[in-house]
Amino acid sequence: MTEKCGVVGVSLEARSAARPLYYALYALQHRGQESAGIVTHDGFQQHSHVEMGLVGDVFDEDDIDSLAGSAGVGHVRYPTAGSVDSSCAQPFSVSFKSGSLGLAHNGNLVNADEIRDELAGLGHAFTSDGDTEVIAHDLARNLLEEDLVRAVKRTMGRIHGSYALTISHDDTIMGVRDPLGNRPLCIGELEDGYVLASESAAIDTLDGDRVRDVRPGELVVLREDGSGFDSYQLVEEERTAHCFFEHVYFARPDSRIDGTLVYEARRELGRRLWEESGVETDVVMPVPDSGRAFASGYADGAAETTADGDPREEDDPGVEFAEGLMKNRYVGRTFIMPTQDERERAVRLKLNPIKSTIEGKTVTVIDDSIVRGTTSTQLVNLLKDCGAAEVHVRIGAPPIVAPCYMGIDMATREELIAADRSVAEIREAIGADSLAYLSHEAVAEALGESRADLCLGCVTGEYPYDIEDEATDREVDRPEIGGAPVGADD
Numbered sequence: 001m002t003e004k005c006g007v008v009g010v011s012l013e014a015r016s017a018a019r020p021l022y023y024a025l026y027a028l029q030h031r032g033q034e035s036a037g038i039v040t041h042d043g044f045q046q047h048s049h050v051e052m053g054l055v056g057d058v059f060d061e062d063d064i065d066s067l068a069g070s071a072g073v074g075h076v077r078y079p080t081a082g083s084v085d086s087s088c089a090q091p092f093s094v095s096f097k098s099g100s101l102g103l104a105h106n107g108n109l110v111n112a113d114e115i116r117d118e119l120a121g122l123g124h125a126f127t128s129d130g131d132t133e134v135i136a137h138d139l140a141r142n143l144l145e146e147d148l149v150r151a152v153k154r155t156m157g158r159i160h161g162s163y164a165l166t167i168s169h170d171d172t173i174m175g176v177r178d179p180l181g182n183r184p185l186c187i188g189e190l191e192d193g194y195v196l197a198s199e200s201a202a203i204d205t206l207d208g209d210r211v212r213d214v215r216p217g218e219l220v221v222l223r224e225d226g227s228g229f230d231s232y233q234l235v236e237e238e239r240t241a242h243c244f245f246e247h248v249y250f251a252r253p254d255s256r257i258d259g260t261l262v263y264e265a266r267r268e269l270g271r272r273l274w275e276e277s278g279v280e281t282d283v284v285m286p287v288p289d290s291g292r293a294f295a296s297g298y299a300d301g302a303a304e305t306t307a308d309g310d311p312r313e314e315d316d317p318g319v320e321f322a323e324g325l326m327k328n329r330y331v332g333r334t335f336i337m338p339t340q341d342e343r344e345r346a347v348r349l350k351l352n353p354i355k356s357t358i359e360g361k362t363v364t365v366i367d368d369s370i371v372r373g374t375t376s377t378q379l380v381n382l383l384k385d386c387g388a389a390e391v392h393v394r395i396g397a398p399p400i401v402a403p404c405y406m407g408i409d410m411a412t413r414e415e416l417i418a419a420d421r422s423v424a425e426i427r428e429a430i431g432a433d434s435l436a437y438l439s440h441e442a443v444a445e446a447l448g449e450s451r452a453d454l455c456l457g458c459v460t461g462e463y464p465y466d467i468e469d470e471a472t473d474r475e476v477d478r479p480e481i482g483g484a485p486v487g488a489d490d
């Protein structure tokens with residue numbers, strides 16, 4: 001599973017925007033490692049530096065110096081739509097009769113092809129197959145006839161799907177969030193200006209204060225003198241569709257998304273996991289680093305009550321929390337290895353068990369999700385090879401049963417282990433003594449949102465947008481998730 005993209009926009013009173021943008025992109029690097037870029041405007045002309053690679057490799061001192069101006073936008077990308085080459089690297093910058101535009105997009109449009117065909121028919125020439133260029137052309141066209149706010153509103157009325165955008169129109173910086181708020185975007189205040197960013201960790205990096213999230217359907221325009229921002233609620237929907245996976249996996253634990261600190265959300269998910277499916281084992285350990293906050297919350301729950309829900313007696317030692325798996329930080333991400341064989345090898349390279357924590361013990365191992373099942377299978381084997389008496393797996397989210405069409409690279413339906421297997425079948429496939437996932441209800445409660453205001457598409461197969469995918473119409477008989485774990489005797 002791979003994060004989507006990270007976007008940022010900065011408008012400062014007088015100082016150069018390039019360096020703060022560069023630092024902010026560093027803070028958002030986990031959201032995209034394929035390309036990075038910055039577009040600035042100095043009041044007269046636009047400057048751009050966009051390349052394939054990590055932030056630290058893409059920019060040197062000369063590049064930063066060449067990006068003149070106190071306003072700009074930046075982007076880190078993992079491709080979810082469009083080619084895997086520099087033609088789709090962002091921010092997408094272009095000059096039209098209506099002025100210069102720089103666009104940074106996190107998300108995925110579901111009707112980009114339709115709008116592209118229409119605009120191509122009107123004479124627009126496209127240089128990439130990405131949906132960001134479609135937004136740029138549509139907005140540029142609308143800017144010929146309308147003022148900035150109306151032009152953005154008109155474009156928002158035409159594009160469907162998920163988007164968090166930071167846009168430079170000459171030296172005016174804007175942020176836009178899709179009407180369902182699927183992708184995150186927040187506003188921060190700096191000493192001498194304002195910043196828009198996918199995650200608040202980027203604002204912290206700039207020593208700024210997070211002001212609030214951009215509201216679903218809202219346009220935020222940063223004032224050019226850095227004195228504040230103006231808000232326009234351009235589209236209003238009755239519901240939201242926040243991506244719950246931001247809290248489970250994608251966002252940094254130190255970011256606050258839609259009002260909730262990601263670290264606390266993960267601990268709460270872990271605590272509810274104990275309440276729903278706790279098992280009394282000698283030791284509970286996280287899969288590093290993804291399962292750490294979940295395991296901490298799970299262990300907290302286990303310290304207070306027994307697996308049956310009774311208050312724990314003072315002389316009951318409960319479940320020991322331990323780090324039993326060490327991560328090799330220099331191995332690439334498991335899921336970008338192209339073949340199954342390479343992925344399996346990567347898991348073994350990535351995690352090394354501490355034998356003394358595991359040997360002869362019953363072990364609960366906690367992770368945030370199971371995608372293909374490769375990591376979980378390897379992990380259970382690893383722990384059993386190390387002498388674990390029993391291995392119980394607990395997952396801090398419901399089973400992923402369908403792909404994401406909102407901008408996450410999550411593997412195809414055929415690759416997802418839970419797409420057509422029951423929890424009992426998955427338990428058997430990964431070789432665990434028991435397996436339990438968190439229920440949909442517990443996720444909503446832990447995040448403090450109603451189920452209807454979350455996107456749960458990948459765990460229910462029901463999406464907040466009309467998705468043309470015949471597989472989503474397929475009837476799948478899925479048992480209720482959550483509650484009692486599925487064990488070897490089931």
Ligand code: SF4
Binds near residue numbers: 244403455456459
């Ligand atoms: S389908 Fe899943 S990953 Fe995609 S936006 Fe919805 S909750 Fe997030």
